[in-house]
Amino acid sequence: MTAFDRFEQRLPELMDELASPQLPDYFDNMLTRTARTRQRPAWASLERWLPMGVIARSSLVPPLPWRSIGILVILGLLAVAGALIYVSSRQRLPEPFGPARNGSILVSTVDGEIVSVDPATGASSGLVTGPANDIVPALSRDGTKFLFVRAGSGSADTLYVANVDGSDSRQVAQGSFVRVDVDLSPFDWSPSGDRVAFISQVGSARKLTILALDGSAPRTLDLGLSVSDVSWRPNGQELVFRGVISESSGTTYGLYTVSSDGSGLRPIVPVTDLEFGWREPVLSPDGTHVAFARWGSATGNGLHVVGVESGDDRVVEFDGHLDSDQYNPQFSPDGTQLVFARFENGEYQLSIAPVNGGGQAIAIGPRHSQETADPFLGFSPDGTMVLARYPADGKTWLLGSKGGDDQQVSWPAGRSYSWQRLAP
Amino acid sequence: MDQRELVERAGRGDHDAFAVLAGAFVARLDAAARLILRDHELARDAVQEGFIRAWRNLPSLRDPDRFEAWLHRLIFRSCIDAVRRRGRRPIEVELSPLDGPPAADIASVIADRDLLDTALRGLDPEWRAVVVLHYYLGMPLPQVAATLGIPIGTAKSRLHRSLAAMRVMIGSDLDSDLPTVTRGQYA
Numbered sequence: 001m002t003a004f005d006r007f008e009q010r011l012p013e014l015m016d017e018l019a020s021p022q023l024p025d026y027f028d029n030m031l032t033r034t035a036r037t038r039q040r041p042a043w044a045s046l047e048r049w050l051p052m053g054v055i056a057r058s059s060l061v062p063p064l065p066w067r068s069i070g071i072l073v074i075l076g077l078l079a080v081a082g083a084l085i086y087v088s089s090r091q092r093l094p095e096p097f098g099p100a101r102n103g104s105i106l107v108s109t110v111d112g113e114i115v116s117v118d119p120a121t122g123a124s125s126g127l128v129t130g131p132a133n134d135i136v137p138a139l140s141r142d143g144t145k146f147l148f149v150r151a152g153s154g155s156a157d158t159l160y161v162a163n164v165d166g167s168d169s170r171q172v173a174q175g176s177f178v179r180v181d182v183d184l185s186p187f188d189w190s191p192s193g194d195r196v197a198f199i200s201q202v203g204s205a206r207k208l209t210i211l212a213l214d215g216s217a218p219r220t221l222d223l224g225l226s227v228s229d230v231s232w233r234p235n236g237q238e239l240v241f242r243g244v245i246s247e248s249s250g251t252t253y254g255l256y257t258v259s260s261d262g263s264g265l266r267p268i269v270p271v272t273d274l275e276f277g278w279r280e281p282v283l284s285p286d287g288t289h290v291a292f293a294r295w296g297s298a299t300g301n302g303l304h305v306v307g308v309e310s311g312d313d314r315v316v317e318f319d320g321h322l323d324s325d326q327y328n329p330q331f332s333p334d335g336t337q338l339v340f341a342r343f344e345n346g347e348y349q350l351s352i353a354p355v356n357g358g359g360q361a362i363a364i365g366p367r368h369s370q371e372t373a374d375p376f377l378g379f380s381p382d383g384t385m386v387l388a389r390y391p392a393d394g395k396t397w398l399l400g401s402k403g404g405d406d407q408q409v410s411w412p413a414g415r416s417y418s419w420q421r422l423a424p
Numbered sequence: 425m426d427q428r429e430l431v432e433r434a435g436r437g438d439h440d441a442f443a444v445l446a447g448a449f450v451a452r453l454d455a456a457a458r459l460i461l462r463d464h465e466l467a468r469d470a471v472q473e474g475f476i477r478a479w480r481n482l483p484s485l486r487d488p489d490r491f492e493a494w495l496h497r498l499i500f501r502s503c504i505d506a507v508r509r510r511g512r513r514p515i516e517v518e519l520s521p522l523d524g525p526p527a528a529d530i531a532s533v534i535a536d537r538d539l540l541d542t543a544l545r546g547l548d549p550e551w552r553a554v555v556v557l558h559y560y561l562g563m564p565l566p567q568v569a570a571t572l573g574i575p576i577g578t579a580k581s582r583l584h585r586s587l588a589a590m591r592v593m594i595g596s597d598l599d600s601d602l603p604t605v606t607r608g609q610y611a
Contacts, residue, residue, distance in 0.1 A: 004591045007536070011559040014540045019458040021451040030472045031446065034479040035439050276473070296476050391504070391550075392573065 033275075036298045092423035096141035096191040097234045097285040099333040100381040103420030104164070106137040106146060109412045114148055116166075117411045119380075119398065119419075124411055127166030136416050138185030139164065140193040143420040147172075147187055147196065159187075161213055164420065172213050185418070187211075191236040195260075199227055208241060210260055221262040229280070233257070233287040233308070238264070240290060240308060242278050245271070253278050255290055257308060269311045280328050283308075284335045284355075291316070291329040291338055291355070303329050303340060305355060317357040320344075331355070332401070333383045339364070339401070341375065350377060350388060352401055364399040365406060368392055381421040389414065431488035434479075442479055445491070450475070452561070453499050459556045460503045462545050470506040474499035496561075496571045500553055504572075507549040543590040551586040554579055 068076045094100035104116045107124070112133035117124045128134045133151040140146065143164060150158045162169035187196040193213075200209040200220055208227045211218040223243070230241040243256045254271030255278055258264055268290065276296035283290055288308055295301045303316040303326045315321070316329075316338060324344035331338060335355065342351045342361065348368045351361040365388055368375075377388040379401065389396040394413060399406045425433075425441075427448075433441035450471065457467035478498050485494055544552055550572075557568045569579035 004594075007539070007594070008587065010536065011540070011555075012562070014537055015459055015556065015560040016455075017537050018540055018544075019455040021455040023447070023451050024454045024468065024471070026468055026472060027447070027450055030450075030475055031439075031443050033472070034442060034446075034476055037476055037480055039437055039480055039483050275469075276476075296473075 029275075033296050037296060093142040093144065094381075094421045094423045096193075097287070098335075099383055099424070100143075100421035101424050102380050102382050102385075103143050103422040105387070105411075105420070106139060106418045107411060107414035108135045108137055108148075108416040109414055112151070114166075115412055116164075119409075122410050128162070128169070134160075136185040137418045138187050138189065139418045139420050140189045141191060141421060142193055143422055145193070146418065147185060147189075149185075172215065173211060173218065185416070188231055190232050190260075191234055197230050197232060197239055197260075199230060208239065208258070221258070223256075223258060223262065223265055225256070229282075231281075231283040233283065234285075235287065236260075240268070240281070240283050240287075242281050242292075243267075243271075251275070255281055255292070255306065268308055269306055269313055282330060284331050285333055286335055289335075289355075291331060293327050293329060293340075295325055302326050303338060303353075314357075316353060316355065318353040319360045321353075321361070326351075328377070330378055332379050333381060337383075337401070339377060339379060339386050341377075348375075350375070350386065350399065352386070352403075362401075362403045364401070364403055365397055366390070376416070378417075378419065381419055387417055387419065389417070427491065428488045431482070431485070431491040435482040435485060435488070437483075439479075442482070446475055449492070449495060453496075456556050456560055457499065457503050459544065459560060460500070460549055460553045461506060462541075462552075466506050467503070470502040471499060473506070474502035477502065493567070493571065496557075497573070500557065500571055501573065503553065504550060539594045543594045546593045547586050547589060551582045551589075554582040555586050558583060 102119065105119050106127065107115050107117050109115060112135065113126055113130075114128040114134050114137050115124045115126050127137075128148060134148050135151055137146045137148045145161055145163050147159060147161050150160060152158065157175060158171055159173040159175075160169045161172050186198045188198065189196055195210055195212050197208065197210050199206050200218075206226045206228060207220050208223060208230055209218050209220040225243040225245045228242045228244075230239050232239055238257050238259055240255065240257050243254055245252045250273060252271040253274055255268040257266060257268055274294065274297050277294050279293040279295070281290050281292040284305075289305050290308060291303060291305050293302070294304055300315060302321055304313055305316055306313040316326075324342050327341045327343065329338045329340040332352075337352050338355055339350060339352045342349050342363075349363050350365045351363050353359075353361040364386060368390060375388045375390045377386055379386055380398075384401055385405075386399045386401055387396070388399055396409045396411070396414060396417075397406055398409055425444075427445070430441045430445050434445060453474075454467060454471050457471050458464060461467045461470060474495070475498075478495055481498075485491060544555070547555065553572055554568055557563045557571060558565060563571065565579050565583065566576055568583075569576040572579065574582075
């Protein structure tokens with residue numbers, strides 16, 4: 001019998017020591033929550049409604065120089081021709097937020113490689129390959145570069161940034177970034193692509209940290225609360241996050257915004273004691289609203305959308321929303337729709353509904369049983385498809401965002417994805 | 425009052441009966457969730473979510489004798505859900521370089537526990553769940569498979585691969601003087 005065989009025999013005893021069973025301190029609070037939860041949910045609906053605008057950018061077309069004469073005309077034309085050649089030789093970049101053209105999909109394979117896949121043809125090519133375990137690629141908003149983590153032995157990981165073709169990779173930080181259970185990059189790219197925001201563990205606190213990719217030291221903001229679910233606003237100056245404040249008088253939960261220098265911290269809405277009241281918050285592409293899921297509350301369960309500036313909070317209503325649980329909302333690139341996991345009659349079903357509510361939600365993709373973990377999902381940059389990976393069977397689908405046109409992909413098995421945005 | 429009667433009463437909306445049931449199971453399930461998730465806050469969320477879901481859906485449980493298995497399914501699927509949600513979200517990052525594994529006397533219980541902690545953290549949570557349900561809760565593999573909603577072959581494969589991975593991760597740190605303890609349940 002080997003030493004490991006003996007160790008294996010002791011697993012039950014060692015697990016008992018590692019996590020000794022005891023009545024958890026949240027037990028009473030949990031019973032309070034169940035006591036105020038109806039067994040047959042008949043959720044009240046909030047009637048408040050806030051139309052959500054989408055930023056419309058007007059393009060400015062400079063007047064053409066029609067009145068040039070003589071040599072000035074010739075020089076001017078030569079200058080224009082030179083400029084055109086220069087511009088056409090450069091890659092146009094998409095705006096950092098909003099709809100974009102679909103590019104390649106970076107796939108983190110189960111073998112610890114990062115490959116680039118053309119979603120139209122399924123053709124793939126390796127970007128980061130070799131014996132190292134390279135995971136969670138995250139493309140910048142302009143689609144020109146990506147971050148990835150090289151998972152080391154023990155807890156030593158390295159963060160790299162590389163060009164989108166895999167060239168010019170360089171190390172930007174070291175530490176313990178992600179574990180093998182992570183499907184999505186922990187880093188949120190700033191609009192300009194020069195910084196990333198993430199949550200760092202400092203003792204028992206979870207703090208907002210900003211890392212510049214120029215090699216300078218990361219900056220951790222001491223905001224006096226525990227931070228999660230952080231997103232940059234399009235202005236590149238502010239971030240939105242979920243915050244938890246634990247005090248002797250109790251724990252409060254809420255959504256906050258803060259400047260990237262740590263100033264101007266403010267709650268977007270009044271904080272509450274609803275532990276499940278602000279789940280999975282995501283920022284709209286125009287940065288004006290946050291969508292989140294609420295459940296376990298006496299009233300107002302379901303998907304919510306709240307204005308970042310106004311604090312106006314409303315439930316996203318659609319036919320049947322009162323009879324189902326909804327989780328994990330994601331905005332469409334134009335900010336007019338939400339895709340989410342819907343739990344109803346013992347099954348999960350992805351659905352799409354207008355952010356403004358009304359009508360029926362469109363069911364997309366296969367249904368999965370109640371006990372199946374809900375999938376990783378996200379819209380394509382152009383909003384016509386939803387990429388969904390179902391952890392129950394490991395299958396990945398491209399689902400038509402209007403219903404139908406679903407196809408199971410044949411790419412290399414992946415754990416996480418990042419879809420490149422290209423200029424329209 | 426026996427468990428079946430408690431389940432029936434809770435299913436009819438008797439919250440006191442549900443509290444008795446929850447009290448009977450919560451400590452062990454909380455510990456198992458902590459082992460699977462290796463994160464107290466995440467485990468806290470998952471267990472509460474599982475119990476709230478159990479309370480809400482109790483009227484739909486047709487066979488009260490299946491309550492325990494049904495509750496296990498809800499709790500452990502909540503654990504996997506919690507992992508998936510965390511996986512989709514920015515998570516905690518520790519930028520400070522971590523110390524290497526402590527140089528400890530591996531014959532001591534603390535060292536063994538640390539080795540187990542290291543080994544569990546290195547596993548995918550879905551694999552970890554198989555290990556915890558099998559070794560910690562003593563479930564035979566068919567029950568593990570049913571609880572996690574996976575085929576029996578997948579459960580066997582995950583357990584085998586988990587043990588192989590653990591052997592690679594900590595095998596070199598084990599010495600042959602490890603005392604033998606014949607406790608546990610095996611498939």
